[in-house]
Amino acid sequence: MNTLLSIETRNAVLHTMATLLDKERAAIVSINKKDLEAYKGDDISMFDRLKADDKKVDEMIAAAKHLASQGDPVGVERFSFKHDNGMQVYNKTASFGTILIIYESRPDVTVEAAGIAFKSGNKILLKGGKESLNSNLKIVELWHQALKQHNASTDWVEYLQFNRTETQAFLEKPTQKVDLIVPRGGERLIAFVKEHATCPVIISGRGNNFVYVEKEADLDIAIDVIxxxxxxxxxxxxxxxxxxxxxxxxKEAFINKLISKLNTTKIQVLGDATIAKNHNLEQISSNEVWYEEFLDYKIVVGEIASNSDAIAMINKYAGGHSSAIITKEIEVAKVFMENVDTAVVYHNASTRFTDGGQLGLGGELAISTDKLHQRGPIGLQHLVTNKWYVHGNGQVRS
Structure with missing residues (x-):
């Protein structure tokens, strides 16, 4: 077991990581280009996430610097109590121990998610996808450089070069202690991890997010948000x-304008029976489509009778991630926001803000659609468990 690194060392490693990312920027972009050229799949969203250009490197640097500037999430007092017998009781935050992050395609996870887990005092195991292997290995090499520079063991960040069979075997019978697993990727990856893992898993769930344009909506806001x-x-x-x-x-003029705007941005618009008929759109093949997360240039537009029907529809079909209501009526928005079962709910704002950086956390390990132990973006302060510290001078219980 690795002894908890001091906060000074953790911050110094993160600062050095930011410096090295900048210094090795050209190498990272060049190696990433090889990963992009080698990708032969047809998943456009995976290809998009695979990219680590100059802008992405800037984001990685900013994430490392921001993490270094934040307070230590470990050892924060959450509760204290003085027992009648004189014992002093504290509950404080504590690191999990070892966190395994399994992810697809995104080399920035190797900095941002790993950085959050590292700052929270955890050992990191990284298992990235084969499509981003070269980019990931280069970034892990920088982690090791930064750790060595501050006399910390390179064990703190370890990359697992496993294929699917080896990953399954590791999940079922880990060859080292793993306290928490965070899968970052599509539904198939998440289902695979849930099926085989023998320790707790934080589900960074699917999207399939809904926007409800209520009868008292500001139509310009509705168009912009969608x-x-x-x-x-x-x-x-x-x-x-x-x-x-x-x-x-x-309504009809608004829908026509919305379809036209979406088509301009190359988004294919599908309709439910009513909308498809009235606006000459392709109709969805079945109600099962309402369950689908597209990760593609398409969107479904449907008609709904009321706020309560919209809430019921979202609670049935959405992925538990984000939802939005567009309305001028505060009370209507309040009912929607209190009753929709998603991790983040919006009133007159875009679901694209569901992101640790945008919601004031500085970054995120994942966006959890679980209700335990943290929901929505999981930031630095959430990636801890807790521990009880009890100080006595010989007390025994009668």
Whole structure:
């Protein structure tokens, strides 16, 4: 077991990591180009996430610096109690121990998610996808350089070069202690990890996010929020479904404008039976489509009778990630936000803000659709468990 690194050492490693990422920027971009050229799959969202260009390297550097500037999440007092017998009791945050992050395609996870787990005092095991192997190995090499520079063991960040069979074997019978697993990727990866893991798993769930345009919506806001929600199709916070209130004023003109704007951005618009018929769109093949996360240039527009029907529809079909209501009515928004069962709910704002950096956490390990132990973006302060410290001078219980 690795002894907890001091906060000074953890911060110094992160600062050095930021410096090395900048210094090795050209090498990272060049190696990543080889990964991009070698990718032969047809998953456009995976290809998009695989990219580590100059802008992405800037984001990695910013993430490392920001993490270094934040307070220590370990050892924070959450509760204290003085027992009648004189014992002093404290509950403080504690690191998990070892965290395994299994992810697809995104080399930036090798910095950002690993950085959050490292700053939280954990040993990191990384298992990236084969499509980003070269980029990941280069970044892990920088982690090791940064650790060595501050006399810390390179064991703190370890890359597992496992194929699917080896990964399954490791999940079922780990050859070292693993306290928590975080899968970052599509539904198949998450299902695979859940099926085989023998320790707790934080589910960084699917998107399939809904926007409900309520009858008292500001139509300009509605258009902006929906278009922005579809601006990055590979993101788990992208919008896939739009529900339009059947009593919306100027409904047909609004839908025509929305379809036209979406088509301009190359988004294919599908409709439910009503919308497809009235607006000459392709109709969804079945209600099962409402369950789908697209990660693609398509969106479904449907008609709904009321706020309560929209809530019921979202709670049935959405992925538990993000949802939005567009309305001028505060009370209507309040009912929607209190009753929709998603990790993040929005009133008159884009679902694209579901992101640790955007919601004030500085970054995120994952966006959890679980309800235990943390929901939504998991930031530095959430990636801890807790421990009880009890100080006595010989007390025994009678």
């Amino acid at each position: 278009i922005n929600g579809k601006s990055k199709i590979s993101a788990c916070n992208a919008v896939d479904k739009v529900l339009i209130d059947e009593n919306l004023q100027d």
